[in-house]
Amino acid sequence: MLDQIKQLIAEISDFSAATPEEVEQFRIKHLGKKGTIAALFDAFKSVPVEQKKEFGKALNELKTAALDKVNEMKAALADADTGKSGADLTLPGDPLRFGARHPLSVVKNEILAIFSRLGFTISEGPEIEDDWHVFSALNFPEEHPARDMQDTFFIERHPDILLRTHTSSVQVRDMETHPLPIRLVTPGRVFRNEAISARAHCMFHQIEGLYIDENVSFADLKQTLTYFAKELFGADTQIRLRPSYFPFTEPSAEMDVSCTLCHGEGCNVCKGTGWLEILGCGMVDPNVLELNGIDSNKYTGFALGMGIERIAMLKYGIKDLRLFFENDIRFLEQFTTAF
Numbered sequence: 080m081l082d083q084i085k086q087l088i089a090e091i092s093d094f095s096a097a098t099p100e101e102v103e104q105f106r107i108k109h110l111g112k113k114g115t116i117a118a119l120f121d122a123f124k125s126v127p128v129e130q131k132k133e134f135g136k137a138l139n140e141l142k143t144a145a146l147d148k149v150n151e152m153k154a155a156l157a158d159a160d161t162g163k164s165g166a167d168l169t170l171p172g173d174p175l176r177f178g179a180r181h182p183l184s185v186v187k188n189e190i191l192a193i194f195s196r197l198g199f200t201i202s203e204g205p206e207i208e209d210d211w212h213v214f215s216a217l218n219f220p221e222e223h224p225a226r227d228m229q230d231t232f233f234i235e236r237h238p239d240i241l242l243r244t245h246t247s248s249v250q251v252r253d254m255e256t257h258p259l260p261i262r263l264v265t266p267g268r269v270f271r272n273e274a275i276s277a278r279a280h281c282m283f284h285q286i287e288g289l290y291i292d293e294n295v296s297f298a299d300l301k302q303t304l305t306y307f308a309k310e311l312f313g314a315d316t317q318i319r320l321r322p323s324y325f326p327f328t329e330p331s332a333e334m335d336v337s338c339t340l341c342h343g344e345g346c347n348v349c350k351g352t353g354w355l356e357i358l359g360c361g362m363v364d365p366n367v368l369e370l371n372g373i374d375s376n377k378y379t380g381f382a383l384g385m386g387i388e389r390i391a392m393l394k395y396g397i398k399d400l401r402l403f404f405e406n407d408i409r410f411l412e413q414f415t416t417a418f
C-alpha cells in the first residue's frame with residue numbers, strides 16, 4: 080500500500096491540465112468521494128495499529144499533494160486567461176487619439192496643390208522684415224498714403240524693422256534671388272495692428288502668387304484665376320474681376336467668385352450680391368520690376384494675394400475668425416481630409 084501511495088504522489092506531481100475540464104476530472108479521480116484517495120482512506124481502517132502512523136503520514140501527504148495540485152492548476156489556467164499582470168486582456172483597448180490637420184493647413188495645402196499643378200513651386204520668406212521688402216521695393220513711396228492701407232507693427236527701436244503686413248514682401252526676395260522666369264507661390268503669416276474680432280485678427284495667413292516671364296499677359300492671369308477658382312470651389316464657379324488699386328500692380332483687380340452658398344442667387348453670406356471677394360491681383364508694376372533689377376521692357380508678370388482664413392471661412396461656413404487660434408480640439412477635429 081505504501082508503494083501505491085508513493086506511485087500516486089509521483090503521478091499527481093507529473094500531471095498537467097490544459098483546460099478547466101481536465102482539472103475537474105483530475106479532482107474527481109483523486110479527491111472525489113469514490114476517488115483513489117478515499118479508497119486508500121477506506122483501506123487505512125484495516126491497516127495494523129503499529130503501521131498506522133507511517134501510513135497515516137503518507138496518506139496525508141498524498142491528499143495535500145492532490146489538493147495543492149488542483150489549486151495550482153486552477154491558478155495557472157486563470158493566469159493564462161488574464162495575463163500575468165492580472166489585467167483583463169479581454170477588455171477592449173483604449174483607442175489612440177489621432178491629431179487632425181488644422182483647417183488653415185488643410186486649405187493652404189489645397190491651394191498650393193492647385194498652383195503646383197500649374198507649375199508653381201513654393202517659396203517662403205521671413206516674418207520680421209524691413210521697410211524695403213514690405214513697402215519701398217513694392218512701389219510704396221515714403222509718406223505715401225497707400226502705406227496706411229495696412230496698419231503696421233513697427234519695432235520701436237528700429238523704425239526700419241517691422242512685422243510683414245503681407246506676403247508680397249517675399250515677391251521682392253524672390254526677384255532678388257530667383258533666376259527668371261519666376262513662378263512661385265508663397266504661404267505665410269502676416270501681422271497687422273488691428274483689434275481682434277470675429278472678422279479681424281492681428282495675425283493671419285496669406286498666400287502670394289508671382290509669375291514673371293517674357294510675354295506674361297493679363298489673359299494668363301485671368302485664366303490662372305479661373306482654373307484656381309474652379310478647382311478650389313467647384314467646376315460651376317464663376318469669377319469676376321473688379322478694377323482696384325495696389326501700388327505694386329498696374330492694372331490691379333480684385334477677384335470675386337460666385338457665392339459658394341447660393342451660387343449667385345443672393346444670400347446673407349454674399350450680402351445679397353451673389354459674389355464673394357477672394358483675392359487681390361494684377362500685372363506687376365514695371366516700377367517694381369525695375370526696382371528689383373528686372374528689365375521691364377523684356378519681362379512682364381502677374382501677382383496675386385489672398386487670405387487663407389477668409390477662404391477657409393467660406394469653404395467651411397466658419398463664422399468667427401478667432402476659432403482658428405483658440406486651439407479648441409472640438410473645432411480642430413472637424414476638418415481632416417486628404418490634405
Ligand code: DAH
Pocket residue numbers: 244245246247287288325328358359360361382383384385
Ligand atoms: N498684398 C495685398 C494685401 O495684403 C494682397 C495682394 C493684392 C497681393 C494684389 C498681390 C496683388 O500680389 O497683386 O492686401
